Amino acid sequence: MTTSHITAERPAAAPGDDETPVLEVRDLHVEFKTREGIVRAVNGVNYSVRSGETLAVLGESGSGKSVTAQAIMGILDSPPGRVSKGEILFRGQDILKLSEEERRKLRGPKMAMIFQDALSALNPVFSVGNQLGEMFRVHQGMSKKDATAKAVELMDRVKIPAAKARVNDYPHQFSGGMRQRIMIAMALALEPDLIIADEPTTALDVTVQAQVMDLLAELQQEYAMGLILITHDLGVVADVADKIAVMYAGRIVEQSPIHELYKRPAHPYTRGLLDSIPRLDQKGQELYAIKGLPPNLLKPPAGCAFNPRCPKAQDICRTDVPALVPVTEQDGAELVGRTSACHFWKEQIHG
Amino acid sequence: MAELSKTDEAVDAPAEVIEEKALEAFAAPVERGEPILQVRNLVKHFPLTKGILMKRQIGAVKAVDGVSFDLYQGETLGIVGESGCGKSTVAKLLMLLETATSGEVFYKGQDITKLSGRALKAVRRNIQMVFQDPYTSLNPRMTVGDIIGEPFEIHPEVAPKGDRRRKVQELLDVVGLNPEYINRYPHQFSGGQRQRIGIARGLALNPEIIICDEPVSALDVSVQAQVINLMEKLQDEFNLSYIFIAHDLSIVRHISDRVGVMYLGKMAEIGTDTQIYDHPTHPYTQALLSAVPVPDPEVREQRERIILTGDVPSPANPPSGCRFRTRCWKAEDRCATEEPLLAIPTRFKGKDTPAAHVSACHFAEEKAILAV
The missing domain is CATH 3.40.50.300 (P-loop containing nucleotide triphosphate hydrolases)
Structure with a gap:
């Protein structure tokens, strides 16, 4: 592996x-x-x-x-x-x-x-x-x-x-x-x-x-x-x-060893950040941009703080705050040091 | 070049004649792919003085020291370089915010550095600027409507008074802001959002050239991409030519058709984005590219990094010969005595290779760099 x-x-x-x-x-x-x-x-x-x-x-x-x-x-x-x-x-x-x-x-x-x-x-x-x-x-x-x-x-x-x-x-x-x-x-x-x-x-x-x-x-x-x-x-x-913690609106949304994060991010925010970096093969195309603005912490959105900007947001994201849970391989094998605070981390990491 | 020399002949003509001629030239459209702005040997020295009453000049900060390049209609020319290399001074000179010590800036074939009166006003309408810091470049006491509408006060021919509010709202809509925000x-x-307001102000007078001085460096990563996309969209929509000054090399590559690399007041290398990023021949460009942190740990482990020693020398007292020689690993005696010209290196001359582009180095050669 x-x-x-x-x-x-x-x-x-x-x-x-x-x-x-x-x-x-x-x-x-x-x-x-x-x-x-x-x-x-x-x-x-x-x-x-x-x-x-x-x-x-x-x-x-x-x-x-x-x-x-x-x-x-x-x-x-x-x-x-x-x-x-x-x-x-x-x-x-x-x-x-x-x-x-x-x-x-x-x-x-x-x-x-x-x-x-x-x-x-x-x-x-x-x-x-x-x-x-x-x-x-x-x-x-x-x-x-x-x-x-x-x-x-x-x-x-x-x-x-x-x-x-x-x-x-x-x-x-x-x-x-x-x-x-x-x-x-x-x-x-x-x-x-x-x-x-x-x-x-x-x-x-x-x-x-x-x-x-x-x-x-x-x-x-x-x-x-x-x-x-x-x-x-x-x-x-x-x-x-060596390892990385991605923060959004006062919470850690993803933790991972460095190589893993770039290969397959387990949170849509991380994915968005990685995608918005201009890459060679995208010359002349529109850059991927995370829509919207970072939230106002006086009035944070209900549920997951990223939900208003998230392309994958569902109803549950607007009501329940996702916990930072361990991320595993598709077969349930442990991925050391990886966590994600997304209801749909499985879909995010395994496609 | 034949077109450029015309202005020299006209030097003796009365001011009104020059003005008329310039205005005529400015009104004519430029074909796509033709040069719209030609900069020749542009120099800006800021004097260093000593004494309070009797000011004596004891030297000069050579911020820009002989820069030449062309900007073609509809293209984006990126200018990169470290802080203090003179890229922002070039922007100010092109905007006529600073008076050049010597050198010429030809806009549609007319030298604009010596213009005055109506002709100068016409140039200023056609060349606009977007500033780096959206926090200090907008007057906090003016509403958005006043900020974007202010250019119309100076150039009333663009929008008659009764029409201004509608025009401003249109501009807000174009840059992706809610037109109802006009009174905020x-x-x-x-x-x-502020940077969008700055862009809307730049667009107000339907300019042909927009000079962007670090337009996204003060913004958050996730917002940078939005502004870059907006700028690309506007370029297509309004047929704009951009001069895009930045220090983020990956963004410059994304947006630019051609890129110029500046070092200590001079152009080190100019070429298309592929020529500069994939086939750089100037050691400074190579070092600059290799120093860019690549957002991929695996690529990072494969690439060779050239770490330059020391800092950029003071532009008040630049090194003799090639200005980069003090930090260059290739420097030889020749570099200290003879200044390299910005030309296609002899070894690549006439060859059909991407390395055959202008580069100011005696020992220009290709070096494999995993670029951004």
């Missing part, structure tokens, strides 16, 4: 099954109170990441992918946001129950985040060396001099040329790709177990994007970190991820 |  030899090819991606994941998100709900009402941005998200593994979270803007990440990091804007339900287990411990001070101690040494727009994520009035060194000064009580030396070392690690000469430069003096490297260096500084990269290359050009993704993958292998890669680009995901 | 404000629309 195709599945087995694919996993065999990529041993790094599948560490022992008995190992507890670095991070496990269970039934997470996040809501925002607004003047118009309560926006349920995340509605019961479950996923897990092991060390050395890359989980890609794919979704459009407003699908809740970044909010989930912010909830994990504990940097949710609250108020108005708040985690209304669920657990976030970091190495088996529910971090939502920790005090603010204890969570602060996790951020940096245990988990770190890479943001999309490095220019606004870095402080413009401090030199990059100062900002990199801050990690060591605050978390490890290092002296200023040692911290700067560490910063140079880190800048070397992420392949910034002439690191020593540039350590006192300010963020605006670096190009976009170099700034993103500094963000990566900052996240790596204390060698965390988990890194969340929120659209790390969206603001970069393709040639630079390739450099940065390569660097990230290389460092992840080296430190055996868990990586959550948040993106909307099916191309970037295909390059680095 | 931009913030009441989603990104994709």
Whole structure:
């Protein structure tokens, strides 16, 4: 069977099954109170990441992918946001129950985040060396001099040329790709177990994007970190991820190992996304487009949130919310790691 | 080219004569497949100055440095390149939003860079633009009806006053929006809908050329396809010529008939979509194509990727000779001294191969790239 030899090819991606994941998100709900009402941005998200593994979270803007990440990091804007339900287990411990001070101690040494727009994520009035060194000064009580030396070392690690000469430069003096490297260096500084990269290359050009993704993958292998890669680009995901979770309107609609997803998606939304990528043989034809717009989370549609845009929607889709269920082969054989939240996943995957 | 030189003769003629002649030329239709826009050696340098009272020029950012290409009637010319390569400046120069430092833009054989008065107004009517960011390119204080109707204020001959509301509603219908939305404000629309409003505004004056500067890059993936389809439909319906500037190579390939690749203010390679994507001969094009993340993990494992080192050099101080040499794996001494011309490489000259298209490289050769 195709599945087995694919996993065999990529041993790094599948560490022992008995190992507890670095991070496990269970039934997470996040809501925002607004003047118009309560926006349920995340509605019961479950996923897990092991060390050395890359989980890609794919979704459009407003699908809740970044909010989930912010909830994990504990940097949710609250108020108005708040985690209304669920657990976030970091190495088996529910971090939502920790005090603010204890969570602060996790951020940096245990988990770190890479943001999309490095220019606004870095402080413009401090030199990059100062900002990199801050990690060591605050978390490890290092002296200023040692911290700067560490910063140079880190800048070397992420392949910034002439690191020593540039350590006192300010963020605006670096190009976009170099700034993103500094963000990566900052996240790596204390060698965390988990890194969340929120659209790390969206603001970069393709040639630079390739450099940065390569660097990230290389460092992840080296430190055996868990990586959550948040993106909307099916191309970037295909390059680095081991498994993928597709989000729509605050829920995961499909989870799958990376190869499987592209071969036969088990949810009509994923199918639509894959079909709307221009392909060679479709030149001159109309592109497939998912009709309509992403839903307004103030008034999500009844039943499956995708039903107004779904070409296969039936009556049941308008009334019942589909659960995320395991996907199996036609003969009932298990497909490891595959789930789909569609009433008609069988028809979708097996035709 | 004989047609182009006419404007040079007319330089001494009085302004009114030039204007009349230009207006006459603009009124004439262009056959499909004939060039409608010809750009020759277009240059735009932004001066760098020092001092507050006594401003001295200490250099220039060479944003566009000698770009030439043709746009044929009814076709889509894609322009790709990294940020800072000058593709948006080219768009602004073609729109006459910036004054070119030197070079010519011939629209229907008339140089439009030096026009003024009625002739300039006529050109502006015929060349319109769709902007990248649908959030900032629409005035938040104007209703959709005012935004789309504003071009008619400047060009009242297109739609008489009493007829405007109907015209605007027609345009809304054409771009797939409900005509009843005419009194709404931009913030009441989603990104994709706003881009449709931007397109409707571009269409208002029945232009012949639309310059699209990254029209879909700010949109969600599932909405991008809708807007691309709309643009293709409109092109057929209104016989438009597009200049489509983007950095997403797979979308450019889908929509374009020909593609130009820009690097640091210059054209590196121009050809049909097959020539550029399947038979690129310039190393930069090859690197660019190989860096595109392919949305298929199996193809990804087979392909060779060329990862360029470093960033694009500063356009204020571009490298001597070939501008790509600092990042090129083929660079030799010759590249530092002699600037390669945008021409069909000698080794492919006269041969009937898709590689025989213009490419500005001394060592142009084919390289198998699994393209997008």
